[in-house]
Structures are given as structure tokens and as C-alpha cells.
Amino acid sequence: MGTRHKTAHAGVTREDLADAALRLLERDGAKGLSMRKVAAEVGVQAASLYWHVRDKEELLDLACDALWADFDAPPPHTTDPAGPHSPGGTDDWRPQVAVLARRLRTHLLTRTNAARVLVGRFAPGPRWLDRMESLIATLRTAGFDGRDAADATYLLGTWVQGFVLHESVPMSAAEQRGASPSEATALARRELEELSGERYPNVVALAGDIAGPDMDTRFEFGLARLLDGLEPLRATATPKQAE
Amino acid sequence: MGTRHKTAHAGVTREDLADAALRLLERDGAKGLSMRKVAAEVGVQAASLYWHVRDKEELLDLACDALWADFDAPPPHTTDPAGPHSPGGTDDWRPQVAVLARRLRTHLLTRTNAARVLVGRFAPGPRWLDRMESLIATLRTAGFDGRDAADATYLLGTWVQGFVLHESVPMSAAEQRGASPSEATALARRELEELSGERYPNVVALAGDIAGPDMDTRFEFGLARLLDGLEPLRATATPKQAE
DNA sequence: AAAGGCATCTAACATCGTTAGGGGGATCGG
DNA sequence: CCGATCCCCCTAACGATGTTAGATGCCTTT
Numbered sequence: 087m088g089t090r091h092k093t094a095h096a097g098v099t100r101e102d103l104a105d106a107a108l109r110l111l112e113r114d115g116a117k118g119l120s121m122r123k124v125a126a127e128v129g130v131q132a133a134s135l136y137w138h139v140r141d142k143e144e145l146l147d148l149a150c151d152a153l154w155a156d157f158d159a160p161p162p163h164t165t166d167p168a169g170p171h172s173p174g175g176t177d178d179w180r181p182q183v184a185v186l187a188r189r190l191r192t193h194l195l196t197r198t199n200a201a202r203v204l205v206g207r208f209a210p211g212p213r214w215l216d217r218m219e220s221l222i223a224t225l226r227t228a229g230f231d232g233r234d235a236a237d238a239t240y241l242l243g244t245w246v247q248g249f250v251l252h253e254s255v256p257m258s259a260a261e262q263r264g265a266s267p268s269e270a271t272a273l274a275r276r277e278l279e280e281l282s283g284e285r286y287p288n289v290v291a292l293a294g295d296i297a298g299p300d301m302d303t304r305f306e307f308g309l310a311r312l313l314d315g316l317e318p319l320r321a322t323a324t325p326k327q328a329e
Numbered sequence: 330m331g332t333r334h335k336t337a338h339a340g341v342t343r344e345d346l347a348d349a350a351l352r353l354l355e356r357d358g359a360k361g362l363s364m365r366k367v368a369a370e371v372g373v374q375a376a377s378l379y380w381h382v383r384d385k386e387e388l389l390d391l392a393c394d395a396l397w398a399d400f401d402a403p404p405p406h407t408t409d410p411a412g413p414h415s416p417g418g419t420d421d422w423r424p425q426v427a428v429l430a431r432r433l434r435t436h437l438l439t440r441t442n443a444a445r446v447l448v449g450r451f452a453p454g455p456r457w458l459d460r461m462e463s464l465i466a467t468l469r470t471a472g473f474d475g476r477d478a479a480d481a482t483y484l485l486g487t488w489v490q491g492f493v494l495h496e497s498v499p500m501s502a503a504e505q506r507g508a509s510p511s512e513a514t515a516l517a518r519r520e521l522e523e524l525s526g527e528r529y530p531n532v533v534a535l536a537g538d539i540a541g542p543d544m545d546t547r548f549e550f551g552l553a554r555l556l557d558g559l560e561p562l563r564a565t566a567t568p569k570q571a572e
Numbered sequence: 573a574a575a576g577g578c579a580t581c582t583a584a585c586a587t588c589g590t591t592a593g594g595g596g597g598a599t600c601g602g
Numbered sequence: 603c604c605g606a607t608c609c610c611c612c613t614a615a616c617g618a619t620g621t622t623a624g625a626t627g628c629c630t631t632t
Binding site (some may be wrong): 363364365375376379384385 | 618619620621622623
């Protein structure tokens, strides 16, 4: 049987399975992922997977961790080449957090199908903890107390994931096998405009604003709002005194 | 009224299917929903469903809309029974939005299983549009311009859904068949504390803040941050310029 | 009474997750 | 060198799933 995929019968690792699962998920979507296909992808029979893995669930957990494999966080704040304690140094927490949020979004966005399945699963592996540690470090040195830093981290994480989840769904459920993205938004807008102007005056009037703006600007809007909302919580420099 | 359950063949409606699907989804979770079970629930053979519905997908779309059946939005701002049209009345947009956000959360939370499957599907039916119209109306009369109101609506919606999605997942993936919630958080906290204090100094130090606070306060934290971030966008009273 | 559509049925297919039990090849103790 | 042991994979099968095809009866209209 010449079905050796990688090295001839070198043995399959759990990482192989996770990678294969991720690959299939991304290529064929949620229903394209079956044990048999994962097995075929790594060059074995379906039942053989159960030697490495107890469940399909466990396989998904593995994939969930592998999702973060190639996500390279910016180095935590403590390794910042600039001044470690400089008052100006703690003010750039905004761009730092923003950059992390944007990277998180694009990371999930380029793995839409996988993210859709894996979001809300959250077996936080070491790679995810790295992100968390980095973010919290940034926030604390920026002047947030521990509790606020933890809550803000959670807030950012949940928002980005919720955002991507929406963003990655075809705007109209019926358009999944349909038109180009620009056509889809135009169509969505038209649908909104054709609603009852009596019952939905604002929705109709703002149809262009609701269906119109591209997701990038929408994301930036939300991000700016979050950062603005967090800002007043910072203890500027030492316990009291302002700047 | 006509709640004949499965008396002979009284005829099945699409609403019946959606309700049955929602019921099964909530009772048995995602994998408890099969065509055959939905059919049995309404007293019919599996194949008969395909007369009412093209796909399982379409059934889920139906259920997605039915999810909002018993969500009663607070009346839009214009029908506020208390202060009719006081100029200070536009300042209570915060509690209005907050109330809507909290209701949205609890609504999704009491339908966790269904929400998990249906989130990100979003065939926005009329009921969802009602919510949207109400929210946008509130924001606009509070002084937000159209574009900001639309973006803020999107922001709030995505955040609440992302939040609930996280909230409704068992804190540790392994604990789904395990302990009580309080035990789970205690265990999660202990797990965080046992991490390498070298690699994750902040995570370890704040283990209590990360795993500790209950979700209600976390939600309120995020909500307050969002509202704070939106506040400066309001055009306060002075009609200096539109757009 | 005949016709026709509506709503459901039975039967079957391919595919899915998962289990049971068997076997071949490497490694190690003697 | 031999056998034992473990690792890793195999074939075969079970029940459940989504979905289709074709037949059957009920209800309404003619």
C-alpha cells in the first residue's frame, strides 16, 4: 500500500492529528471534518485514531490548542526596548493592546472555519496563556490594578471572538453559496431598505450604515470604544497625582 | 387552544418544528438534535420533515428565529411611559441600553445550548429587527449620529454574544461532566496558581482575579466600559452640526 | 364519484463516531 | 538467538445520522 503520506510508517503523533484536523476544517468547513478523513489525511485507518485520542472531542481540543501554534505575540511589555519605567512608556499601552487585538482578529479570520468550531471550547493551552500573560503585563504596567487588568483581558478576548464570529458568517444565511462580498452587502442593504418604514424607521433610514461599512472600520470603532472605556481606570503613575 | 399534541395527524407547522428543535437543543445539547428526534417530538417520521423543510440547515434557521420568540424588548424610547419628552430624558440612555444588554445576556444564557449552536448563524428575523430598531432609536435620541448608533449596536451585539459564548462553556473543558460551578472555579484558580511563576508571573499572581469573579460582575465591568467608551460620541444637546 | 394535491409513510443509501479483536514489527531480557 | 512485551495499526462491524425515492392515504374540489 503506497499510501504513506509523511515518512513511511514513522508513526503518527497527536500534533499530526491536530494539524490534519485544522487543515480539513479550514478547507471543507465544519462538516468536512470526520474521523475517517483525518485518518486518511495522516495516512492511517479511521479506527487507528482512537489509539492516540479518546474521542473526537479530544481531537478537537488538540486542534483548539494547535490553532494558536503560529500566533506570535509581541514580546511582553517587560522586554520593551524603551524605558522600563518611563512615564511615557506606560502611555503606549493603547497601541500595544490594539495591535494584539488586531492580530487576534486576523488570526481568527484567516482560520474562519476552524475558529467557528473551536470558539467557545477553550482548553487554554500554554500558547494562549502566553497571550494572556503578555496582555496583563502590558495593562498592569500601564497602571491598571490586577482586577481591572484581568477583567479587561476577558473583555477584550470575548469581544474579539464575538466580533469575528459575526464577521465570518455570511451576511445573509442564504448567500453562503452566492455572491461576492460586495454584492452581498449591497443586497443586505437593499433588504433593509425594503423593510416597513413604519415599523423600522431607524433601520431603514440607516440601512447604509448598518449594512454598509466594511468590517475593518467597524472593528476599529469597537476597539477605540473599548480602549476609551478602559482609560479612566488607569492609576496614572503612583497612587494619586495626575501626570 | 389548539395544542393537540400528537393526536393522530393534525398537521405539523414549521413553527412546530422550530419549537421542537429548540426544545431538544436545550434539553440534550447540540448532538441531541437529530432529524429523527425532531420528527418524533412532533409525532411524525423523520422523512416527513423534508416536506416542510429543505435541509437541516433550514430547520436551524427556523429555530434561530424562534429563539427570539419570547424576548420582549423594552418599549422603544419614544413610547417611554415615564418622562415623556424631557430634555434631560436623553440622558437615561445608559440604563436603557444596559437593561437591553442584560436581558439579551440572560435570554441567551437560559438557552445556552441553543445559543451555542445558533450564534453566528444570524438570519435576522423580524423579532431581531425589533430589538435593533429599539436600540438604534434609543441611541439616536440620546444624541448619537446614525453611523455611530449603527456601529454601537453592532458593538454591543457582538460583545454580548461573545461574552455569553464564553460564559456558557464549562470553565475547564475537562469539567463538563464534573463538579459544581464553585468547585470548578476553585479548581481553575488552583490550576492557574500552579503554573510556572517564572513564565507567567502575572497570571499566577492574579489567579484569583482571573478565575475568581463571578460572571455577573464581569459582565457589568464590560458593559460599563462599553458605555463609557460610547459616551464621548454623543452630541450633547447643542445642535451645532449634523454629519 | 373522480381527481388532485397535500401530508405522511416505508425503505433504503452513504456516511458518521465508535468498539472489538487481531496482527505485525520493534525493543528488551535472557 | 528466542520469546515476551509493548506500540501502533489493521479489518469488521454496530448503531445512528442526513437525505432521497416512491408509495399511500386524507381532504378538498370538481
